Amino acid sequence: MRALTWHGKHDVRVDTVDDPEILNPRDAIIKITSTAICGSDLHLYDGYIPTMQAGDILGHEFMGEVVEVGGKSTLKKGQRVVVPFTISCGSCYHCGKHQYSACDNGLPADNQDIAQTLYGQPMAGLFGYSHMTGGYSGGQAEYVRVPFSDVGPIVIPDGIEDEKVLFLSDILPTGWMAAENAEIEPGDTVAVWGCGPVGLFAVQSAFLMGAERVIAIDHFPRRLELARQFGAETINFEESATYEALMEMTGGIGPDACIDAVGLEAHGLFVDNVIDQIKASTFLGTDRPHSIRQAILACRKGGRVSMPAVYGGFVDKFPLGAFMQKGLTLKTGQTHVQHYLPGLLNAIMEEKIDTTFLISHTLPLENAPDGYRIFHDKQNEATKVVLKPGFDRVELDI
Structure with missing residues (x-):
């Protein structure tokens, strides 16, 4: 598949990488339909966040269609879902208090020592945001593996375009x-x-x-x-x-x-x-x-x-x-996204909250490096960049 990968400060590239696979019965594989560049991604782009490795797949704001599920996933193939950027188990002490970004089990055991050293305790895992937060592949890609898919993603009703609900993932x-x-x-x-x-x-x-x-x-x-x-x-x-x-x-x-x-x-x-x-x-x-x-x-x-x-x-x-x-x-604190999803989705459907005003640029995933440069260098004009996988790269005058 094609995915945006990090290679150093101000060096991101769309590469061909291995497709994700089900690794745990609670996993799901999502075919990405829309993904966005977050202001937090610019901290990675600028080299401010430690423990990034060359080839890491970026992106933590995304949504798409379920194409494969593990045996313990509650999702079904064909459903449209928005995925929270926080990776949380749903059953630990903190998840029981709806403090999902403080999940005890979101980080793989091999990654917990890094966060323990820097912050005193590990936090939840995050998609596409360094090995300090789990080393998980992100969603600026054609497909992504979603751990704890029975806890995180929220199913989107038919008839609601991506642009209205994509930002439920984070911002x-x-x-x-x-x-x-x-x-x-x-x-x-x-x-x-x-x-x-x-x-x-x-x-x-x-x-x-x-x-x-x-x-x-x-x-x-x-x-x-x-x-x-x-x-x-x-x-x-x-x-x-x-x-x-x-x-x-x-x-x-x-x-x-x-x-x-x-x-x-x-x-x-x-x-x-x-x-x-x-x-x-x-x-x-x-x-x-x-x-x-x-x-x-x-x-x-x-x-x-x-x-x-x-x-x-x-x-x-x-x-x-x-x-x-x-x-x-x-x-x-990092956002307890799962806690807020149902109420905010209802507010969007009732037209109490508008999100589409924010989108200034929509580009093919193949133009993701251009999107990062635009979002980084033209912050007056670029309020939000949305990426669409599956479309050919276009030439931009930037």
């Missing part, structure tokens, strides 16, 4: 959980750092949860315009000082809740961020956590901070004093 539940973790109360003012896919879904979700005002922060004009279409007020951090603008907009109090949807590759010529970039380039540091620092400083006293954004390692200059003195609450 829609992630944006929803980000807003939920912010513990939004009616009348709240919520600030969202980053108007990428997760940030925009967090904006949409915050309003649905009762926020009176949402203030979206970014520097790409098109993404800020998309946020305004949902009713958000906006701050372009290249034109205004974010902290000062938030204080002015909230009467000096600060937002009730702040959501960091930026993560470890923060942009901007800020003193702390420039220092972080120098440290990362000289291997003296890993992440660039400017946005979470700013969210903590801007949040009102007694407020809530939600951090759906990806961070990979250690950070310094963390405003722990401000965090403690202001009495803030921080909630974070």
Whole structure:
């Protein structure tokens, strides 16, 4: 089959690789109909996430048709399914609490030591996202093996096009959980750092949860315009000082809740961020956590901070004093996708949530390297890139 493989920083290729096979009775094989490039994939593309190996198949946002099942799978051939990016067993202590991204059995035994060393405990497995998260082949391919297929995938009713439900695999539940973790109360003012896919879904979700005002922060004009279409007020951090603008907009109090949807590759010529970039380039540091620092400083006293954004390692200059003195609450974590799927699918079917607005580019899988370059280099124009297997490569002027 054809699949997108990682070969190093800014080096991804569509190669011919072995077809996946059933390895466990709970497995299923999915023929991919749509897959997407995630902002988290750009962390792999930029070489920020360790334990990648040449030839690894990328992709954790995908859906398709069931073509083969193991003896203990609950899926049936011919069903259309969306697959969560988290690989969770459904029966361990954490899965029993619907904390699927903390699953004890999602990682193969050989991979658990890596996560144990870095993070103290292993987490759930993830599709296409390094050997630290299981070394599983991803879904930017023609076919993929889905472990624990009796727990993860959700069956999609006939008549609903892929584009309406594809993002159930990751970014829609992630944006929803980000807003939920912010513990939004009616009348709240919520600030969202980053108007990428997760940030925009967090904006949409915050309003649905009762926020009176949402203030979206970014520097790409098109993404800020998309946020305004949902009713958000906006701050372009290249034109205004974010902290000062938030204080002015909230009467000096600060937002009730702040959501960091930026993560470890923060942009901007800020003193702390420039220092972080120098440290990362000289291997003296890993992440660039400017946005979470700013969210903590801007949040009102007694407020809530939600951090759906990806961070990979250690950070310094963390405003722990401000965090403690202001009495803030921080909630974070990989998304418990399986927990949110039924409710969010119903919301899509009832047209309470729209996802199609986000798609800016649809390309054949054979153009996946082009798609990564576009998503990486043209973030104002490229809000989401969807890949379709089975189509011939096209020539692009990029």
